Amino acid sequence: MxxxxxxxxxxxxxxxxxxxxxxxxxxxxxxEDRERYVGAVLREIAEREFPRRSVTSVFFGxxxxxxxxxxxxxALLSALxxxxxxxxxxxxxxxxxxxxxxxxxxRALRSLGFNRVSIGCQSTSDAELAALGRAHxxxxxxxxxxxxxxxxxxxxxxDLMYGIPRQTANSFxxxxxxxxxxxxxxxxxxxxxxxxxxxxxTRRDTLGLPGEDAExxxxxLASETLRNAGYRHYEISNYARPGYECRHNLLYWRxxxxxxxxxxxxxxxxGVRETNTRDLSAYLAAPAAAVSERTVINGADAExxxxxxxxxxxxxxxxxxxxxRFGHPFRETxxxxxxxxxxRGLLAAGDDRTALTDGGLYLSSALLRDLLP
Amino acid sequence: MTEKQKHIRNFSIIAHIDHxxxxxxxxxxxxxxxxxxxxxxxxxxxxxxLERERGITIKAxxxxxxxxxxxxxxxxxxxxxxxxxxxxxxEVSRSLSACEGALLVVDATQGVEAxxxxxxxxxxxxxxxxxxxxxxxxxxxxxxxxxRAEIEDVIGIDAEGCPAVSAKMGLNIDDVLExxxxxxxxxxxxxxxxxxxxIFDSRYDSYLGVVVYIRVMDGVVRAGxxxxxMSTGAIYQVTEVGTLGVTEMTATDALSAxxxxxxxxxxxxxxxxxxxxxxxxxxRPCAEALPGxxxxxxxxxxxxxxxxxxxxxxxxxxxxxxRLNDAALHFExxxxxxxxxxxxxxxxxxxxxxxxxxxxxxxxxxDLITTAPSVIYRVTLRDGSTRFIDNPSNYPSPDEIVEAxxxxxxxxxxxxxDYIGGLMDLCQDRRGEFxxxxxxxxxxxxxxxxxxxxxxxxDFFDALKSRSKGYASLDxxxxxxxxxxxxxxxxxxxxxxxxxxxxxxxxxKAYPRARKIAERLKENIPRQLFEIPIQxxxxxxxxxxxxxxxxxxxxxxxxxxxxxxRKKKLLEKQKEGKKKMRRLGSVEVTPEAFMAVLxxxxxx
Numbered sequence: 001m002x003x004x005x006x007x008x009x010x011x012x013x014x015x016x017x018x019x020x021x022x023x024x025x026x027x028x029x030x031x032e033d034r035e036r037y038v039g040a041v042l043r044e045i046a047e048r049e050f051p052r053r054s055v056t057s058v059f060f061g062x063x064x065x066x067x068x069x070x071x072x073x074x075a076l077l078s079a080l081x082x083x084x085x086x087x088x089x090x091x092x093x094x095x096x097x098x099x100x101x102x103x104x105x106x107r108a109l110r111s112l113g114f115n116r117v118s119i120g121c122q123s124t125s126d127a128e129l130a131a132l133g134r135a136h137x138x139x140x141x142x143x144x145x146x147x148x149x150x151x152x153x154x155x156x157x158x159d160l161m162y163g164i165p166r167q168t169a170n171s172f173x174x175x176x177x178x179x180x181x182x183x184x185x186x187x188x189x190x191x192x193x194x195x196x197x198x199x200x201x202t203r204r205d206t207l208g209l210p211g212e213d214a215e216x217x218x219x220x221l222a223s224e225t226l227r228n229a230g231y232r233h234y235e236i237s238n239y240a241r242p243g244y245e246c247r248h249n250l251l252y253w254r255x256x257x258x259x260x261x262x263x264x265x266x267x268x269x270x271g272v273r274e275t276n277t278r279d280l281s282a283y284l285a286a287p288a289a290a291v292s293e294r295t296v297i298n299g300a301d302a303e304x305x306x307x308x309x310x311x312x313x314x315x316x317x318x319x320x321x322x323x324x325r326f327g328h329p330f331r332e333t334x335x336x337x338x339x340x341x342x343x344r345g346l347l348a349a350g351d352d353r354t355a356l357t358d359g360g361l362y363l364s365s366a367l368l369r370d371l372l373p
Numbered sequence: 374m375t376e377k378q379k380h381i382r383n384f385s386i387i388a389h390i391d392h393x394x395x396x397x398x399x400x401x402x403x404x405x406x407x408x409x410x411x412x413x414x415x416x417x418x419x420x421x422x423l424e425r426e427r428g429i430t431i432k433a434x435x436x437x438x439x440x441x442x443x444x445x446x447x448x449x450x451x452x453x454x455x456x457x458x459x460x461x462x463x464e465v466s467r468s469l470s471a472c473e474g475a476l477l478v479v480d481a482t483q484g485v486e487a488x489x490x491x492x493x494x495x496x497x498x499x500x501x502x503x504x505x506x507x508x509x510x511x512x513x514x515x516x517x518x519x520x521r522a523e524i525e526d527v528i529g530i531d532a533e534g535c536p537a538v539s540a541k542m543g544l545n546i547d548d549v550l551e552x553x554x555x556x557x558x559x560x561x562x563x564x565x566x567x568x569x570x571x572i573f574d575s576r577y578d579s580y581l582g583v584v585v586y587i588r589v590m591d592g593v594v595r596a597g598x599x600x601x602x603m604s605t606g607a608i609y610q611v612t613e614v615g616t617l618g619v620t621e622m623t624a625t626d627a628l629s630a631x632x633x634x635x636x637x638x639x640x641x642x643x644x645x646x647x648x649x650x651x652x653x654x655x656x657r658p659c660a661e662a663l664p665g666x667x668x669x670x671x672x673x674x675x676x677x678x679x680x681x682x683x684x685x686x687x688x689x690x691x692x693x694x695x696r697l698n699d700a701a702l703h704f705e706x707x708x709x710x711x712x713x714x715x716x717x718x719x720x721x722x723x724x725x726x727x728x729x730x731x732x733x734x735x736x737x738x739x740d741l742i743t744t745a746p747s748v749i750y751r752v753t754l755r756d757g758s759t760r761f762i763d764n765p766s767n768y769p770s771p772d773e774i775v776e777a778x779x780x781x782x783x784x785x786x787x788x789x790x791d792y793i794g795g796l797m798d799l800c801q802d803r804r805g806e807f808x809x810x811x812x813x814x815x816x817x818x819x820x821x822x823x824x825x826x827x828x829x830x831x832d833f834f835d836a837l838k839s840r841s842k843g844y845a846s847l848d849x850x851x852x853x854x855x856x857x858x859x860x861x862x863x864x865x866x867x868x869x870x871x872x873x874x875x876x877x878x879x880x881x882k883a884y885p886r887a888r889k890i891a892e893r894l895k896e897n898i899p900r901q902l903f904e905i906p907i908q909x910x911x912x913x914x915x916x917x918x919x920x921x922x923x924x925x926x927x928x929x930x931x932x933x934x935x936x937x938x939r940k941k942k943l944l945e946k947q948k949e950g951k952k953k954m955r956r957l958g959s960v961e962v963t964p965e966a967f968m969a970v971l972x973x974x975x976x977x
Binding site for chain 2: 217253266295304
């Protein structure tokens with residue numbers, strides 16, 4: 001039997017643009033903009049030819065999907081349901097900015113079938129939230145979290161950030177303990193990346209960024225604290241209570257297959273990745289013909305992507321799976337390149353699987369560069 | 374003196390850098406209508422791009438000009454250009470010895486400078502008539518009378534009535550031309566004596582082979598003659614003789630005593646025609662060669678390596694091409710554990726080295742790594758033998774050495790008196806031995822020092838300029854070898870010695886330099902997966918240490934479905950960036966690290 005697929009749906013609207021954000025998103029949208037966009041996505045769902053396979057995860061990401069109305073969520077999810085067979089126990093997630101939370105909407109979404117919510121908290125320090133230009137306060141996050149629980153959500157992710165301007169180990173530790181006290185099933189903790197082209201990049205020298213060493217310390221702090229609290233550090237930036245690893249994201253990291261709708265969204269089927277345009281008006285004009293990049297991933301490229309993604313996971317590369325996909329063993333094939341990392345304790349190589357150690361995950365790019373074809 | 378000789382004037386133009394030598398040459402060329410004005414590119418005598426860019430003349434050239442003087446007679450001028458830098462002192466002196474006179478150009482706003490003096494002395498040594506020309510009189514700060522007085526007081530030559538010109542504006546150039554006729558002696562020499570001609574330059578032409586620039590002192594040379602080059606004894610048959618135009622050469626029947634021109638004789642390399650050598654006839658040789666010939670010896674050596682090891686062959690071809698035209702460039706293959714295959718190259722001085730590096734990079738599109746330049750040390754060993762060491766890697770171990778000696782130079786620095794203190798500190802710091810100080814006038818001073826060459830080949834000139842707001846000028850010449858307490862300083866990265874970073878230093882400088890270089894290396898070694906100790910050592914004794922901490926973060930924090938292509942590209946880009954790095958054993962180093970040892974001035 002074939003494996004289930006995922007479905008991603010991109011909502012490119014935000015209340016405001018965060019100064020570090022380089023995602024495809026537009027601040028200050030009006031209701032009619034969103035309505036037009038949702039109409040276009042519905043057309044794309046109806047017209048785009050994706051394999052009709054059974055779906056094990058749906059993810060509404062952004063942007064800020066929670067800006068959409070209940071009716072719009074309903075229309076989109078219904079369209080997906082009629083296009084694919086969504087399994088009964090599928091993981092259905094939407095991302096939410098605390099500033100857009102609304103108890104009634106949350107309850108409505110829960111009854112539409114959404115069973116997982118991912119809340120963009122980032123920090124429980126108002127000073128840090130202000131530094132990040134976020135549109136909510138710590139209290140706003142706590143309220144949103146409680147509202148989501150009250151609405152019946154039991155599978156919740158909280159997004160955190162470290163490496164925030166002027167962030168200290170103490171303030172991050174407080175954020176971690178504040179969030180742990182809520183007991184979410186899943187926590188993502190991302191190091192702030194100052195991407196070229198963002199306002200933060202222009203001001204990077206005066207922002208008070210903590211720097212490489214401090215950031216590495218914060219990363220280690222998150223890993224230790226969360227593991228002590230019973231979470232698995234299952235991917236570089238992701239932690240979950242056992243059994244609550246994000247199923248949808250695991251598809252990405254295991255080179256699974258997924259459909260994707262909306263602006264800039266990427267799908268992957270049978271070794272072909274298709275990415276939609278980032279140009280909103282082009283997308284609105286022809287949503288089902290908006291693929292701007294089509295990449296056939298085969299041979300060495302497929303193998304490399306597999307390695308690059310699988311090594312993000314603490315479970316690493318499964319020898320049997322690797323051999324089945326590529327016809328040769330992983331460890332033996334790359335023995336020379338892996339050896340120095342094994343010797344330094346950055347990589348653990350067993351008979352069945354090869355994985356970066358806790359210490360190795362945060363230095364993984366070095367190995368990935370060495371492994372490039 | 375023949376009637377022909379009476380109408381020949383052979384002269385050079387000499388000057389301190391930037392005093393307007395090339396501009397004056399252009400005006401003279403223009404006035405004598407040597408070539409079509411429309412075709413003129415400024416400063417045509419400097420016909421290498423690099424020379425034009427740097428505003429200096431690197432290779433001497435000569436040109437024959439026609440001039441009708443106010444006495445109604447037609448004269449033939451041979452203007453022999455000279456290289457304008459201290460590195461090329463020997464070539465200057467040979468060019469001068471082909472002449473009877475020299476125009477000494479002095480900037481009316483600057484006065485006499487170190488190279489003005491050095492060049493004037495060279496001209497005097499070669500018994501030349503010196504004709505001072507005061508230039509840049511169009512500038513508001515020009516002081517003609519003061520400059521005139523300075524020429525008389527400092528150099529000791531008569532400057533009364535010498536031309537005061539603006540070469541840039543073309544002012545009073547006729548004056549100069551007339552003075553050339555009246556002040557500079559016509560050549561003498563016996564046409565009937567055995568051939569004796571001086572080689573003052575040569576260049577390689579891909580059709581003709583080597584074109585040899587000569588001044589005939591005695592006798593006559595014709596196409597078909599069999600000639601001998603006296604220093605090597607090599608015999609050639611002359612294929613062509615002729616005169617040198619600005620852009621073309623004109624074949625003639627003969628060149629006779631007093632004349633300047635060229636000859637070709639199917640000579641394959643400029644290395645076979647040494648500047649200063651004497652050309653004579655094989656069957657009727659002159660009794661003795663012209664005096665003053667010596668083989669040009671490189672003073673400074675450095676390792677040059679291709680950044681990309683695969684381009685070793687290209688580098689060799691490029692060096693061979695450059696050597697066709699530059700007899701002073703020496704090179705031989707060398708292998709460095711750190712840098713792979715490359716060449717140990719010998720240069721006349723640091724400027725010569727920079728020019729070669731720049732030409733290799735620009736004309737041959739090579740990316741290079743150059744090791745710290747070294748002088749040649751003379752080492753006497755326990756077994757009584759003497760060795761000359763041009764590569765620090767080959768420096769014998771201390772227990773084998775009885776005596777180590779380093780080349781020292783006699784340096785002359787001319788500076789406004791305001792900067793004496795700073796410059797004396799600088800010379801002191803560079804182990805200089807003070808000889809004397811002379812006031813040239815109330816505000817300008819000439820300092821004489823004996824300085825170790827290895828103290829001035831790196832950044833001395835820059836330091837001199839920065840401490841004198843650009844006003845001080847420098848000239849130096851090799852004096853002798855002097856014994857000194859020299860030690861070899863080695864550097865170890867992660868415990869492994871890096872041969873390309875070793876250099877020789879005076880004992881008393883070893884500690885501060887070791888510390889400074891270790892710091893510089895630290896800046897040039899990116900953090901890696903492990904901690905990297907940087908150690909400086911003399912023999913087995915560690916005298917300085919720095920540490921590059923291990924890298925803590927090298928990660929793609931996020932990678933979801935839409936990021937895969939982008940993140941993969943990012944990794945590829947990072948890998949491409951790393952290719953520039955040099956791998957020394959287990960350590961990656963930026964190519965700049967090898968230059969880190971060069972920049973030593975504490976003020977910089």
